[in-house]
Amino acid sequence: MDTEHHKALREAVAAFGKRHGRAGDTQQLWTDAGKLGYLGVNLPEEHGGGGGGISELSIVLEELGAAGCPLLMLVVSPAICGTVISRFGTDAQKQQWLPGLADGTRIMAFGITEPDAGSNSHRITTTARRDQDTGDWILKGRKVFISGVDIADATLIVGRTEDARTGRLKPCLFIVPREAPGFTRHPIDMELNAAEKQFELTLDDVRLPADALVGDEDAGLLQLFAGLNPERIMTAAFAIGMGRHALAKAVEYARDRTVWNTPIGAHQAIAHPLAQAHIDLELARLMMQRAASLYDAGDDTGAGEAANMAKYAAGEACVKAVDQAVHTLGGNGLTREYGLARLTTAARVARIAPVSREMILNYVSHQTLGLPKSY
Numbered sequence: 001m002d003t004e005h006h007k008a009l010r011e012a013v014a015a016f017g018k019r020h021g022r023a024g025d026t027q028q029l030w031t032d033a034g035k036l037g038y039l040g041v042n043l044p045e046e047h048g049g050g051g052g053g054i055s056e057l058s059i060v061l062e063e064l065g066a067a068g069c070p071l072l073m074l075v076v077s078p079a080i081c082g083t084v085i086s087r088f089g090t091d092a093q094k095q096q097w098l099p100g101l102a103d104g105t106r107i108m109a110f111g112i113t114e115p116d117a118g119s120n121s122h123r124i125t126t127t128a129r130r131d132q133d134t135g136d137w138i139l140k141g142r143k144v145f146i147s148g149v150d151i152a153d154a155t156l157i158v159g160r161t162e163d164a165r166t167g168r169l170k171p172c173l174f175i176v177p178r179e180a181p182g183f184t185r186h187p188i189d190m191e192l193n194a195a196e197k198q199f200e201l202t203l204d205d206v207r208l209p210a211d212a213l214v215g216d217e218d219a220g221l222l223q224l225f226a227g228l229n230p231e232r233i234m235t236a237a238f239a240i241g242m243g244r245h246a247l248a249k250a251v252e253y254a255r256d257r258t259v260w261n262t263p264i265g266a267h268q269a270i271a272h273p274l275a276q277a278h279i280d281l282e283l284a285r286l287m288m289q290r291a292a293s294l295y296d297a298g299d300d301t302g303a304g305e306a307a308n309m310a311k312y313a314a315g316e317a318c319v320k321a322v323d324q325a326v327h328t329l330g331g332n333g334l335t336r337e338y339g340l341a342r343l344t345t346a347a348r349v350a351r352i353a354p355v356s357r358e359m360i361l362n363y364v365s366h367q368t369l370g371l372p373k374s375y
C-alpha cells in the first residue's frame with residue numbers, strides 16, 4: 001500500500017512519463033529521469049541517491065511502464081548493481097560508481113546467464129583466476145542475453161573462482177569495464193521492439209585489477225541474492241506497468257468503439273476479461289509491494305520467497321492483460337498505430353526472465369511446500 005510519500009512519487013513519475021510519451025527517445029528519458037532523481041531513489045543519500053529503497057524504485061519503473069515508456073535498465077543498473085555496490089562494495093567502489101548510477105550519468109549492466117547453464121546458474125563456468133604475481137583477476141567465459149552492454153560503462157559479471165571444486169555455486173562479482181581488452185560483445189537479433197539490446201559476451205582472459213571484485217570472495221551467494229531479489233521485484237514492476245498500459249488502452253477503446261448499438265465494452269465477453277486483468281495486476285502489485293517492503297526492511301530470506309511469487313504473478317498478469325488488450329482492439333490490436341501487438345512479445349520477457357515461470361514454481365514447490373525435486 002502506498003504511503004503519502006509513495007503516492008506523491010507515483011503521481012510525479014506518472015506525470016513525467018505522460019509528458020515523455022510512448023514514442024519519445026529512451027536515452028533522453030533516462031537523462032531527464034536522472035536529473036529529477038528518479039533513477040537513484042533507492043541509493044544512499046550520501047552517494048547522491050534518494051535514500052529510499054526498492055519500494056520507491058519499483059514505483060518509478062511501474063509508472064513509467066504504465067505511461068508506455070519503461071526503462072529496462074532500471075532493473076539492472078540501480079536495482080542490481082547499485083544495491084550490490086552499496087551493500088558490499090568498498091568505499092572506493094561506492095565513490096566511483098554510486099553517484100553516477102544514481103543520477104544516470106553512468107550505467108552498469110549485469111551478466112549472469114550463460115549459454116550452457118541457462119536457468120541452472122549452478123552450472124556457470126565463467127572463471128576468475130588470480131595472477132599470483134600482480135594480484136590481478138583474469139576472467140574467461142561466455143554470457144548470453146545480457147541487456148544494455150553497449151550503453152553501460154561496465155558490466156557486473158557473475159563468475160566463480162577457480163578453486164570451487166565442490167560443484168556448489170561460489171559466485172563472485174566483478175566490475176568489467178566496457179572497453180576492457182578481451183571483453184567482446186555481439187548483439188542478438190531479438191524479436192523485441194525495445195531501445196535496449198541483448199548481447200552475447202565473450203570474456204577471453206580479461207585482466208582486471210584486484211579491486212574489480214565486489215564484496216567478499218567467500219560470501220558470494222549472499223551478495224548475489226542481495227542483487228537478484230531487487231531484480232525480481234523490479235521485473236514485477238516492469239510487467240505490472242506494461243500490463244496497466246495495455247489495459248488502459250483497451251479500456252479506452254472499448255468505451256468508444258461501437259459496432260452494434262452499445263460500445264463493445266458493454267459486452268461482458270469484453271468487459272469481464274478486462275476486469276479480471278485489472279484484478280490480477282492489482283494482486284500482483286500487492287505481492288510486489290510486500291516483497292519490496294520485506295527487502296527494504298532487511299529481510300533477505302522473506303523477500304526471496306515474496307519476490308519470486310511477485311515476479312510470477314506479475315509476469316502472468318502482464319501476459320494475460322496484453323493478450324486481452326490486443327483482442328479487445330480487434331484488427332487494430334495488430335496495427336503499429338495502436339502499439340499493442342509489439343507488447344505481445346515484450347510481455348513474454350517477464351515470464352522467462354530473470355528467472356522463468358517454471359523455476360519459480362520449482363522454488364515454491366521445494367522451498368515453500370517441501371516437495372521433492374525432480375532434478
Ligand SMILES: Cc1cc2nc3c(=O)[nH]c(=O)nc-3n(C[C@H](O)[C@H](O)[C@H](O)COP(=O)(O)OP(=O)(O)OC[C@H]3O[C@@H](n4cnc5c(N)ncnc54)[C@H](O)[C@@H]3O)c2cc1C
Nearest residue numbers: 110111112113118119145146147349352353354356358375
Ligand atoms: C529480453 C531479455 C533480457 C535479458 N537480460 C538479461 C541480463 O541483462 N542479464 C542476464 O544475466 N540475463 C538476461 N536474460 C536472460 C534470462 O535471465 C534467461 O533467458 C532466463 O534465465 C532463462 O534462461 P534460458 O533462456 O537459458 O532458458 P532455459 O534455462 O534453457 O529454459 C528453457 C525452458 O525450460 C524450462 N526449464 C528449465 N529448467 C527447468 C526445470 N528444472 N523444471 C521445469 N522447467 C525448466 C524453463 O522454464 C524455460 O521455459 C535476458 C533474457 C531476455 C529474454
